[in-house]
Amino acid sequence: MGLRFLSFLGWYRLRGGWRLGLLLLLLSGATWPSKASRLPAADSLLQALRSAPSDTVRAKTALRLSAALAPTDTARARHYARHALALSTRTGFAYGQAHSWLQLSALAIIRNDNDRARRYGQLAQRAAAALPRSAAADGRTRRLLAAIANNRGNVADRQGRYEAATQFYLQAVSHLAGTAEVPTTLTVYANLGNSFQALNQPEQAAAYWGQAVALGRATGPVPELAPVYLQLAALQLQQARPDSAWQLLRAAYPIIERHPFYAGEYYGTLGQYYLGRQLPQPARQAFRRALPYATTKGALGYQAKILFNLGQAEAQLGDLSQARATMQRSLALTQQLGDAQQLISNLAALAHLEEQAGQWQQALYYYRRGQQLRDTLAGAAVQARVRELETRFRTRQQAQQLQALRRERAAQQQALLQQRRLSMAYLGLALAALGAGGLLGLLLRHRQRLARQQRELQAQRIRQLEQEKQLLSTTAMLQGQEEERRRLARDLHDGLGGMLSTVKLYLGTVRGRVVLSEEAAALFAQSVDHLDSSISELRRVARNMMPEALLTFGLPQALQDLCAAAQQAGGLQVHLQTYGLEARLDHATEVALYRLVQELLNNVLKHAQARQVLVQLMRHHHDVQLVVEDDGRGFDPNGTRMGVGLRSMQARADYLGGTLDVRSGPGQGTAVSLDFRVPPPTAPA
The missing domain is CATH 1.10.287 (Helix Hairpins)
Known part of the structure; x- marks a missing residue:
């Protein structure tokens, strides 16, 4: 069997960020050869379908025609896939039945109809299980089973069942073992990386993407290597490493020139890079170049995200009217898809744009819609x-x-x-x-x-x-x-x-409708200023309770913000030193360490009367050490009863399985150290 496929990429939401979408396999036939590097033209396949000598040949040709139409016309592609299924069922052509169900599953994934895609994938698996397993047919059967497992993993990934998706992708790898299907294997590796990224295991994700890159480079720059470069670039942008992302984009560009099928995804990622660099003009140009490719493929989620980012770039350039129109287009597509998280982002962006334009009633309308949806999701x-x-x-x-x-x-x-x-x-x-x-x-x-x-x-x-x-x-x-x-x-x-914020919007509406005396206007402006200060103080308190930097950028950046805040609040010098934290620790460990440092710095500010504080966090292989040392007045650890703060720190040390050591003396400052070990990461299969 000649296995041909088209790979699709799109943007979708993942735990507060965005990443490139899944790679999908579309098969074009069962037993016919595949010598050409591209699918035949739809017109020639349509002519071949009319002149086919038997139902079996017609079923094969209809499947190839469906695959050729999939990138541009999913409705016609679905029609010919169903036609192939009917012909294969009538003639008892088992391979044709399995391929037809797989093709219908892939087309349902493109349309974001995940329930049908899941059911069609199960039917494809059931039909493939009945195929003969002779030595001559074993190779094509294994390739078919690999494609079915890959697309079932796509569906599980889109439904948030990331563990199940990982198992399906690993099944696909086992089916492909010993075959020469490099593009297919590369596609499955890329999807495995996506699943591990969704499971918040970026090291595992980068490892599988690295295997895909190594496989593609060993066999030549195949087209399927381009989306892997883009996946890695998106991961680097998410981890705030724009220089590394730029190198990956440069590596992908020569492949994009020869195989422009991934040009839309390339320009979308390039626009993300420019937005991160605060360069809205080239970002807008990149998103505008990406939009026609997304429209041609019919990927509504991808179009919605491109339009959202384009609106952001236009807003940064000061073109508020165009930004509002672009955001409203993105909002319409997002409502059609039912993506709640993207819908919240669109409503928040539109509320901000309307507020900038002085349209208080419209801003309030968008804000209320977003708040209601956020409350529903939170519950x-x-x-x-x-x-x-x-x-x-x-x-x-x-x-x-x-x-x-x-x-x-x-x-x-x-x-x-x-x-x-x-x-x-x-x-x-x-x-x-x-x-x-x-x-x-x-x-x-x-x-x-x-x-x-x-x-x-x-x-x-x-x-x-x-x-x-x-x-x-x-x-x-x-x-x-x-x-x-x-x-x-x-x-x-x-x-x-x-x-x-709603009160502020109401006050803004009142300001534009009521004429106040000079004294009342001054009091009104002072009230609005106090309200702004209250909102800022509320946000500061919320960040202290669960800092956004810890969730988004990791422990080093969160500690740097914490030390800067302590230095500004206490009038003392806080020195932060970190080593070996390039790879992130698991979330629970990072939170425990952050809370320890926060508690120790609060103790220094309240009791130590120190001038300088040193915070060191070092990791060597699996050993981690935290040291917080000040030059304050110190105390006698043996003569001091353990208070709530020390008990809390000891509890966190026990939770980490580490040893907490407190050294101090009157007039000698205080040094607190914690030593513990983290488990080694699991190697990719």
Whole structure:
């Protein structure tokens, strides 16, 4: 079988950011050869379909015609795929049935009809499972199964089932093992990288994308290598590494010149690069060049995102009227798709543009729509999080109980076995020596020793359970604290902040409609200024409770902001040194370290009367060390009762499995250090 496919890219939302979309396989036939590098023209295939000598040949030709029409006319492509399915079913052409269901699944993915795509993928898998597995047919069957697994992974990825998507992609890799399908294997590697990025594992994602790049370079610059470069460039932009993204864009450009199928995705990523560099003019040119490609492919989600970014560039250039028109086009497409997160972003951007233009009523309208949608999503997210936490707690509790029962049963069996053996030995000695009295004493001492051992085992088990209970309680407490901080920060920012912003909009409306005296106007302006200050203070409090820099840019940037804020608030010099943090730690570890540094800096500001503070965070392989040292007045650790702050720091150290050391003395300053280890990352399969 000659496996031909078209790869599609699009932008879609992922946990607060945007990344390139999935690579999709569209098959063009079952047993016919594929010598050309491009799909035949639709007109010639249509003529071949009319003159085909049999239903089997017509089914093959209809599938090839469907694949040729897919990039420009998905409706006609779907018509010919269904025609191929009907012909294959009527003639019992098993390969044609499997290919037809796969083609229909791929076209449903392009239309964002994920439910139908999932059902069609299952039907394709069922039809392929009945194919013969002879030596001659095994190669094409494996390639077909790989394409089905890849597209089922696409559907799972779009539905947010990232673990399931990863399993499907790994199945596709196993099917392709030993075959010469380099473009297909490269496509699956790229999709694996997407899934691991969605699972918040950028190192794993970069590893699979790196394998795809190595595979493409070893066999020559194939067209499928271009989207992989763009995936990596998008990841670098997300991680605030524009120079690395620029190098990847330069590597992709020669392939784009020879194979312009990915030109739209290239210019979209290039526009993102220019926006990040605060260069709105070239960004607008890049997005305008990307838009016709997205329109031709019929990818509505991609069009909506390109229009959204184009509107941002136009707003930065001061062309507010054009920016509003572009944003409204993006909003219409987003409403058609039902993408709630993108819809919130569009409404917020339009509200800001209307406010800049002085259209207070329209700005208020967009703001209210966004707030209602955000509240709806927040409620659903809270319910899902509660269900997830309950399931995790029950599963962990059951596992702990089962493990404890197994340990207790094993200890009892071992004790009984020892008692039986020793009893038999003592009985033999008694019969041999006829020393009943001496044997009785020995037996009593042995039983006492066994009883003592059992008591020690029981006490050890109780201590172990207490330690596990304490660790579970500490973990739950810290997780609850962070969940509560996030909830309060979200409520302050979205709830109270939204109410204050609404009040500001109302006051702006009143200012334009009511004529005030000079004294009343001055008081009115002073009230608006105080309201702005309150909004700024509210946002500062929300950022302190759950800093945006920690979620977006990682621990080093968040610590830098925290140290700068402490230096500005306390009038002291704060020096931050980090080493070995190029790769991010897991989110829970980063939050724990951030809270430790925050608590220590607060203690310095409140009690130390210090002039300088040194904050060091270093990582070497799996060893991590945090040191916070000041030159303040110090204290006597042995003569000071542990307060709430020290207990909180000790709890976080226990949660990380580390050792907390506090060294201080009157007039000698204070040095607090934490040492712990992080588990090694899992290598890609």
